[in-house]
Amino acid sequence: MAALEINGLSKAFGGVIALGGVDLSIPDDRITGIVGPNGSGKTTLFNVITGVYPPTGGSITWHGEDISGRAPHQIARKGLVRTFQQAMSFPGLSVKENIQIALERGSRQLRGQAPRWHTPEDLLDFVGLGGRGGDDAGSMPFGNLRRLGVAVALAANPVLLLLDEPAAGLSDGEANMLADLIMKLPEMGIGVCLIDHHMTFMTALCQRLIVLDFGTKIADGTTQSVLTDPKVMEVYLGGEL
Amino acid sequence: MTMEFLNLKVPMALGGAHGKAPAGSTEGAGNRGRRIEQIALAVALIAIVAALPSLNIGYRFLSIAITTGYTAIALYGLGLQFGQAGIMSVGHAAMLGVGAYTAAMLSNHLGVGFWAALPASIVFAAIAGGLVGLPSLRVSGQHYIIITFCCCALLVICLTNGGKLTGAATGLDVGSIPRVFGINFDKLFNYYYLVLAALVITLGLVYAIVNSSYGRTLRSIRENEQLARAIGINVDLHKIGVFMASGAFAGLAGILQVYYLRHISPTLYGAFPSLYLALMVMLGGGRLIYGPLIGAIIVNFLPEVMDLNPVDSRIAYGVALLVVILLLPGGVSSGLLAIYRWICGRLFGRVSKAGS
Numbered sequence: 001m002a003a004l005e006i007n008g009l010s011k012a013f014g015g016v017i018a019l020g021g022v023d024l025s026i027p028d029d030r031i032t033g034i035v036g037p038n039g040s041g042k043t044t045l046f047n048v049i050t051g052v053y054p055p056t057g058g059s060i061t062w063h064g065e066d067i068s069g070r071a072p073h074q075i076a077r078k079g080l081v082r083t084f085q086q087a088m089s090f091p092g093l094s095v096k097e098n099i100q101i102a103l104e105r106g107s108r109q110l111r112g113q114a115p116r117w118h119t120p121e122d123l124l125d126f127v128g129l130g131g132r133g134g135d136d137a138g139s140m141p142f143g144n145l146r147r148l149g150v151a152v153a154l155a156a157n158p159v160l161l162l163l164d165e166p167a168a169g170l171s172d173g174e175a176n177m178l179a180d181l182i183m184k185l186p187e188m189g190i191g192v193c194l195i196d197h198h199m200t201f202m203t204a205l206c207q208r209l210i211v212l213d214f215g216t217k218i219a220d221g222t223t224q225s226v227l228t229d230p231k232v233m234e235v236y237l238g239g240e241l
Numbered sequence: 242m243t244m245e246f247l248n249l250k251v252p253m254a255l256g257g258a259h260g261k262a263p264a265g266s267t268e269g270a271g272n273r274g275r276r277i278e279q280i281a282l283a284v285a286l287i288a289i290v291a292a293l294p295s296l297n298i299g300y301r302f303l304s305i306a307i308t309t310g311y312t313a314i315a316l317y318g319l320g321l322q323f324g325q326a327g328i329m330s331v332g333h334a335a336m337l338g339v340g341a342y343t344a345a346m347l348s349n350h351l352g353v354g355f356w357a358a359l360p361a362s363i364v365f366a367a368i369a370g371g372l373v374g375l376p377s378l379r380v381s382g383q384h385y386i387i388i389t390f391c392c393c394a395l396l397v398i399c400l401t402n403g404g405k406l407t408g409a410a411t412g413l414d415v416g417s418i419p420r421v422f423g424i425n426f427d428k429l430f431n432y433y434y435l436v437l438a439a440l441v442i443t444l445g446l447v448y449a450i451v452n453s454s455y456g457r458t459l460r461s462i463r464e465n466e467q468l469a470r471a472i473g474i475n476v477d478l479h480k481i482g483v484f485m486a487s488g489a490f491a492g493l494a495g496i497l498q499v500y501y502l503r504h505i506s507p508t509l510y511g512a513f514p515s516l517y518l519a520l521m522v523m524l525g526g527g528r529l530i531y532g533p534l535i536g537a538i539i540v541n542f543l544p545e546v547m548d549l550n551p552v553d554s555r556i557a558y559g560v561a562l563l564v565v566i567l568l569l570p571g572g573v574s575s576g577l578l579a580i581y582r583w584i585c586g587r588l589f590g591r592v593s594k595a596g597s
């Protein structure tokens with residue numbers, strides 16, 4: 001059984017069925033990719049997993065424990081930490097204080113491990129923001145803001161990191177740097193579940209891809225098999241792939 | 242107006258901008274330097290304020306100073322709530338009211354004096370703060386501000402209709418504070434020192450909170466609640482926590498107020514006093530450690546210094562508030578800090594030039 005088991009998960013917003021009974025298992029020792037056209041329910045999936053919305057139906061099991069309906073902070077403390085599609089930070093505070101807040105929180109959920117980063121500076125170096133600690137988080141260039149978002153999530157000590165379009169809006173160079181960073185996470189004991197539209201970025205990072213369309217899973221398998229799946233080709237009209 | 246305030250970007254807090262520097266980092270020395278600078282400033286200020294009565298400044302001045310002191314204590318609570326956690330209240334006088342009426346009712350009905358009533362006032366006001374804070378978990382922004390206003394109005398109605406228990410519209414009287422070590426608190430300057438001691442303790446506590454990891458947690462809630470939740474921060478719990486802390490300081494202010502005035506009535510805790518508290522925090526600035534104190538000093542001393550009648554002074558406050566909103570969104574304190582930093586920069590610039 002994988003770390004995160006999702007069974008028959010559904011979520012409706014009034015008449016809009018954002019998720020229509022999704023079954024997924026996501027391990028916490030590698031990188032799993034989720035793709036799908038706009039509005040296919042990817043972000044909603046993250047929102048429901050992390051407790052932002054209660055599911056309309058189905059179950060979410062994390063390491064054998066049912067976590068559906070838990071509050072977001074409780075889920076985060078169990079090691080399921082997400083980033084946001086709209087890059088987010090604590091804008092009025094310094095970059096260092098942003099990290100410090102998350103590190104102080106994360107250090108209370110060490111789960112018997114030694115802390116990976118002892119100081120905000122360590123983590124800033126890791127994400128390539130070394131020396132930027134004194135900057136105001138609210139007035140950073142977009143690429144740095146994305147990296148800060150990842151750093152804040154990492155500081156909260158995730159077991160499985162859920163990244164919602166971390167490469168959106170980045171230049172190719174910035175996306176490559178981010179890919180290198182994400183690639184290092186599994187060997188540090190952090191699983192990754194990644195949403196993105198950027199296919200070269202996804203194929204470089206993920207051995208496994210899950211494809212959502214209209215709130216249902218239409219493909220799930222090795223990246224190669226998924227990319228050649230006729231159903232997937234049809235959804236993307238051959239265009240984006 | 243308050244809503245705009247909640248969204249304005251304000252320079253980094255004097256206390257909040259720098260946390261614990263890791264041992265051995267280059268920032269450590271600068272940080273320690275700043276901390277020493279702050280402590281020196283605080284000691285100097287306290288020394289000046291403590292020396293004031295010996296300058297024969299007169300009873301009128303002393304009474305205004307006492308009012309300023311206990312008001313500032315309440316403002317520090319509101320400053321935590323507004324400046325750190327980002328939640329404004331325009332019903333904060335109600336928290337003072339709970340503290341003051343707790344003390345007055347204990348004195349009138351159970352014969353409990355100042356010292357025994359002190360913890361009770363603080364605890365009851367903290368509980369009231371937590372209760373008024375509960376709706377903030379459901380509604381936010383200007384909607385919550387209106388709720389605080391309603392809570393304040395509700396308290397006034399309860400106090401006015403409380404019969405013998407609250408003294409109804411007439412209010413309640415209290416006696417004097419019993420002597421401790423032979424100090425007679427009926428003497429105005431002794432009362433002044435009592436309030437000063439409470440204010441210094443408040444300042445110390447608030448400084449510690451602002452610079453602790455708890456203070457950072459509150460600021461994270463102010464800046465981005467959704468992200469705070471996503472990294473495991475229990476936003477609701479901390480909101481109620483800061484409302485209780487805010488209420489506790491107001492409770493302390495309330496008991497100091499009632500034993501100073503010796504008589505209280507419901508109008509002291511209604512809409513107008515509440516708006517004044519909000520005004521003072523915004524004028525002074527809620528995020529900087531001296532902001533609330535500066536706000537209290539301006540609002541309490543300005544009419545006296547400029548010899549304004551109550552109507553003119555209200556107009557003056559309105560104008561002052563507009564000017565501050567437009568020119569100094571962080572309050573007067575952030576403006577003063579900018580000037581201070583500028584002067585320091587000039588001085589240090591000269592020093593280093595002279596050295597080289």
Ligand SMILES: Nc1ncnc2c1ncn2[C@@H]1O[C@H](COP(=O)(O)OP(=O)(O)OP(=O)(O)O)[C@@H](O)[C@H]1O
Binds near residue numbers: 036037039040041
């Ligand atoms: N809070 C909400 N209220 C109402 N409808 C919502 C809400 N959140 C999402 N939806 C709807 O659910 C559907 C799925 O949206 P979602 O954001 O999950 O898509 P997505 O796959 O992340 O798309 P994108 O690639 O554009 O980010 C959309 O039709 C969207 O309009």
Ligand SMILES: [Mg+2]
Binds near residue numbers: 042085
């Ligand atoms: Mg999305």
